Amino acid sequence: MMAEAARQEWLGWLAGERRAAALTVETYGRDIAGFLGFLTRHAGGEPSLPDLAGLSVADFRAWMAAEAAEDHGNATRAKKLSAVRSFLRYVEREHGVANSAIGLVASPRARKPLPRALTAVDARLITTDIGEVSDMAAIQARDTALFTLLYGCGLRISEALGLQRGEAPLPGSDAPLRVLGKGSKTRIVPVLPIVREVMARWITLHWQPAPEAPLFLGARGKRMDPAIAQLALRNFRRLNGLPEHATPHALRHSFATHLLAQGADLRAIQELLGHASLSTTQRYTAVDTAQLMDVWRRAHPKG
Template structure:
């Protein structure tokens, strides 16, 4: 699909597209990554429709939109190499846009509602073992070229495993975060600009304090806590590369990524008897089903938790005496 056509929609349609994105940002509090993806999907769809129609797409074209039009668009995207997850997200974004137009009496979302999203292969997260996760947190900066960089990498990886943070959440922390060594919780701003409270382990506070002690840059409140070698904001790719080096040194599988530490946080809490809904709050998930996907506990461990927690398991019913009638 070519996007060389400069005018992909009539002015009123493009204005509605901008209003839709503003609503997602200001009212729905969608994250920047979601907004960028939805904007790109809508732009690609309008470019496809413009090429399909031989003229800029109009609002009236979306009123008469049929499932076959959407299927043709998804088929074109698949030919370009888009996978099932990308296609599913594209359809989700288009449904959102069409529902927005429908509420304003400008289009119909019936065609999109009739479409079934492409099946996506289920890929369960692969958490690290407890020993491996602890080794990563302890040895996070062992391979760094400078002591302060090693302390920085250790602090970031300890935050991911010790608090269950997304890597973006850790790298977005301001320079005055985690100043109090006695603090036992901190506020984190996650997806959709939602704030949550996460507990702080002493090991996390100690790792950040050591990084502060060695960091050669002034860590002001209006600037990021974690810095790159030249003093700028630390990029996720740097931590990903540090994790790749650790994989080689510790003999860990390719699935041992920074994000796997967040999976490990959730899985190890659940394996230790943690409540799934409490873990949902700690991770900042809107849906409990998302949290379930982040945890991987073997059946034997779940039965052990059940045996220790269920009232009937804790206090077995006395055996019936021979004189008692069996009902």
């Protein structure tokens, strides 16, 4: 049996037995057709099922290299390799033709997207004017305190909302903030005076006096939901024409990017963010370089 006939049979099985969506069947069919087309060129003839069984790791790697040469990224090649694995599993199950080499082929690792930071102007605008989204003084003070804390200390939204009232960094103290981060790891973060000032205004309007009460409360007195913070910032960015990537987490990215731009040490930024690996923090160097090149292209007379 020829591999193309098995492909058609497999696509029929996906549509009929598995009830896969038409677009899924079309995509899988196109991916496997491309794979078989490569094998035809690679081996000098249309492949049969025994030919599929005889493919080596080197053959699969040659196909992946050809895909890379076509400017297909890691994510795309990983998706196509997944389709090939699925097709070969079907061939083995239905026709008893197995290929052992496919299990030794590693999937390309998708590159993590670079963090998307805000400009310093946009980040400051959020911290000073976020309260305009609400007409309630307490909500205005709460949101100002929350977003100033995110940008001023580089916290994750979950870390900020996990704080208790008794942990609020207030004026009159220079004690750092103890933050419980990922993996239940605690880190120490210094707090800017402006963060203490806006936090004090919020605490005067905080409607639960117990130290163990959540620092940031929702309208019903429970711990504030991250979705509420995201909604507030979404409404604010639309009112003020900010980019769509202006999210609570973008303030954390902005904290790191702006520190780096001002000459902060990468190791220090790693500690402040609570990254387990320096390689995670090093992504911000790429962001800084990209922004520098963008400024250069726009400002240079030959740009």
